[in-house]
Amino acid sequence: MKNVGTSPAGAAVEWAAEEPGSARQGAAPSAGDGRTRQLVARTVLEQGPVTAAGIAERLGLSPAAVRRHLDALVADGEAWIRESSSRGRRGRGRPAKLFLLTESGRARFGHAYDDLAVSALRFLAEQSGEQAIRSFAERRMAALVEHHREALAASGTVAERAQVLADALTREGYAASARTVGSGEQLCQHHCPVAHVAADFPQLCEAETEAFAEVLGTHVQRLATIANGDAACTTHVPHARSEDRTASRPETDHNAVASGSASRSPDRQDTAPSPHGGEPV
Known part of the structure; x- marks a missing residue:
């Protein structure tokens, strides 16, 4: 029947x-x-x-x-x-x-995993403070990148490391890609398995950005995140290390000043530029 x-x-x-x-x-x-x-x-x-x-x-x-x-x-x-x-x-x-x-x-x-994770992290914050959330986020990212650290270390240029990191993130479920844009690499994550949780706990995104900077060996800048409603998580990775550029700038400025000082007559007074943009008066 x-x-x-x-x-x-x-x-x-x-x-x-x-x-x-x-x-x-x-x-x-x-x-x-x-x-x-x-x-x-x-x-x-x-x-x-x-x-x-x-x-x-x-x-x-x-x-x-x-x-x-x-x-x-x-x-x-x-x-x-x-x-x-x-x-x-x-x-x-x-x-x-x-x-x-x-x-x-x-x-x-459907699953209730996101709701469970948010509830667990809120409980952790209430019991142990916001620093406990940050420590959790940092440990999570450290465990994720550890599996791929050897491959990243073997890569020579920033562009190569960005591509290796994109491939590693894809294997972890982030559907990532990397491409050259202007003076750096643009790392895009087209999917984020923890986006709904990260919307309530931005420490997850912050720890991720810091982990990227550490394994890539250069300062990175997060431009967009899925957790904030953007289409993808986008990170700018400059080709030159920011600390190298900062270190070289004072030396260049010093040489320029020294050269200019040598070409001026000792008894000549410094003059201000014309407000009209012409020669000094």
Whole structure:
């Protein structure tokens, strides 16, 4: 007996349209397909491990239609298959295929990880102060870059290090890229796994920026962050080290002053520039 109480409104129409040989078979996925696939995925979430026949019975759909959606979920890495145990199985047929959701498939239904992380950090701040949040953020970034420190150290130029860092961040889930822009490199993170948490705790972004400066060996400037509503986290990495430029400037100025002093007559008074921008008066 079918459990029609859980069937969606209009399921019978979708069932008829999804039967083999129907006009819609092989067509691009429609909004109805998306709704049905979500129902199939939810049934696997709630009932799994479950067979295609079991899902079909629960939703009032044909087994063929359910298998089509299950195949799509498996192809997308959102579900996986295991064979039922031979224990208690009747007959000589092949073991039934049981479907379960993967972690990616469970993500369809959301997680409360961000809320949990924000609550935990707020509790930490209340109990131990804001410095505890900063220490946590610094330790988190130190652990992240430590896996890639050797590759970064082997890179010669700032541009090479920026690319190695972008590749490392991509492997950590940040979808990062690096490109030359003007006098430096622009490091972009197109995804941030902790953006919602960082919106409440900017210490995470601050620690990240400091870690970038440390591993790249130069001052960096954060231009934008996803946590602040920008499209990407963007960091400017200058080609020349800021401390090198600062150190060279006084020497250049000193030489210029010395040269100018030598060319002036000892008895000549310093004169102010004309307010009209012409020669000194």
